[in-house]
Amino acid sequence: MTRPTEITIDLNALIANCHYAQSLSPDSQTVAVVKADAYGHGAAEIAKALEQTVSMFAVSSLEEGIELRQQGITAPILLLEGCFSLEELFIACQYGFSVVMHNLYQCQMLENLDAKQQIAIWLKVDTGMHRLGFLPEQVMDIYARLKGVKQVKNVVLMTHLSSADETNNHFTNQQIEKFANCHKQLESHFSIQIETSIANSAGLKAWPIARGTWNRPGIMLYGVSPFMPTNKLSVDNLPEHSMQQQLLPVMAFMSKVIALRNVPKGETVGYGNTWVASKDSVVATIAAGYGDGYPRTAKLGTPVLVNRQHAKLCGRVSMDMITVDVTGLTGIEIDSEVELWGKNLLVNEVASWADTIGYELVTRMPKRTRRRTINS
Numbered sequence: 001m002t003r004p005t006e007i008t009i010d011l012n013a014l015i016a017n018c019h020y021a022q023s024l025s026p027d028s029q030t031v032a033v034v035k036a037d038a039y040g041h042g043a044a045e046i047a048k049a050l051e052q053t054v055s056m057f058a059v060s061s062l063e064e065g066i067e068l069r070q071q072g073i074t075a076p077i078l079l080l081e082g083c084f085s086l087e088e089l090f091i092a093c094q095y096g097f098s099v100v101m102h103n104l105y106q107c108q109m110l111e112n113l114d115a116k117q118q119i120a121i122w123l124k125v126d127t128g129m130h131r132l133g134f135l136p137e138q139v140m141d142i143y144a145r146l147k148g149v150k151q152v153k154n155v156v157l158m159t160h161l162s163s164a165d166e167t168n169n170h171f172t173n174q175q176i177e178k179f180a181n182c183h184k185q186l187e188s189h190f191s192i193q194i195e196t197s198i199a200n201s202a203g204l205k206a207w208p209i210a211r212g213t214w215n216r217p218g219i220m221l222y223g224v225s226p227f228m229p230t231n232k233l234s235v236d237n238l239p240e241h242s243m244q245q246q247l248l249p250v251m252a253f254m255s256k257v258i259a260l261r262n263v264p265k266g267e268t269v270g271y272g273n274t275w276v277a278s279k280d281s282v283v284a285t286i287a288a289g290y291g292d293g294y295p296r297t298a299k300l301g302t303p304v305l306v307n308r309q310h311a312k313l314c315g316r317v318s319m320d321m322i323t324v325d326v327t328g329l330t331g332i333e334i335d336s337e338v339e340l341w342g343k344n345l346l347v348n349e350v351a352s353w354a355d356t357i358g359y360e361l362v363t364r365m366p367k368r369t370r371r372r373t374i375n376s
């Protein structure tokens with residue numbers, strides 16, 4: 001028997017989630033965000049599975065884009081942070097990548113570019129996130145400069161929302177309004193139609209006015225809602241609007257029980273003796289720890305499914321193992337199946353017990369955790 005710890009990636013769930021994303025905005029095109037190894041799901045495999053369904057992929061860097069091309073992905077690819085040097089921009093042109101342009105340095109780079117191929121530019125407007133992008137009052141000037149560069153194939157106007165997961169946060173309205181004004185001014189000044197892109201997953205679901213020519217869903221494709229259950233303002237707390245109910249988790253993090261013991265009342269379990277048995281208890285040891293991607297910050301009581309029954313984390317998470325209180329559960333034995341997160345236990349729920357978000361847990365799965373793809 002090999003160590004029974006693995007993640008499974010369900011490509012059918014991925015496609016279903018993508019169709020759901022598209023159903024929210026049927027007139028838009030989809031840029032599937034597959035940066036950071038498709039949020040830990042395996043970028044090449046995810047992109048191959050989605051290639052017939054979406055129009056474009058988005059990654060963070062030139063390296064991530066090249067990796068997809070080397071794996072045979074021919075669809076358009078957008079570099080979300082643009083290029084970091086003239087050499088990179090030249091290579092991006094050769095690979096046919098589209099690039100975000102978010103600062104003057106990148107604009108100057110483009111003006112100095114000597115390449116045969118044309119390149120699509122996604123001009124980023126900083127409408128309030130204050131991370132990347134030109135201020136709305138700079139955009140007219142930058143757009144005029146882009147029009148003067150012969151290598152520019154077309155320009156899409158984009159922005160990014162900072163709080164789209166808070167469904168009644170007025171800041172999102174302000175961002176969208178700033179963006180709409182900027183877009184309107186450009187279109188009327190240059191007498192052309194300009195494509196737009198605003199929405200991430202939360203924007204796509206909760207802010208219909210954020211839907212543009214292109215939407216950029218990421219986390220929802222992987223079956224994880226951007227709305228945390230602990231966020232009182234989230235749509236997932238309104239059952240009739242819940243996004244999570246429409247999504248199928250793509251990643252399942254599975255393991256098995258590798259030891260079982262009786263722990264008498266008053267005895268402790270694990271490093272630091274943080275868990276004390278309040279009664280005579282049965283504790284299962286499971287082959288998954290922070291070295292496998294389980295969060296060390298998970299608190300005592302974090303839910304774990306053992307043999308499909310709810311159990312609670314007891315004791316600190318160690319590198320290779322966790323311990324779980326299975327007192328009173330039925331049929332638990334060595335080799336019993338354990339779901340750490342997946343279809344029956346949402347990663348966002350585990351994340352909320354570990355003071356983080358599902359995004360982080362799925363994205364940082366380490367190399368050593370074995371992967372298996374389900375494609376039935």
Ligand SMILES: Cc1ncc(COP(=O)(O)O)c(C=O)c1O
Pocket residue numbers: 033080160199200201202216217218219220226
């Ligand atoms: C610019 C941009 N667009 C879209 C996304 C996708 O966001 P989400 O995963 O919340 O859908 C991201 C992710 O961080 C992003 O940085």
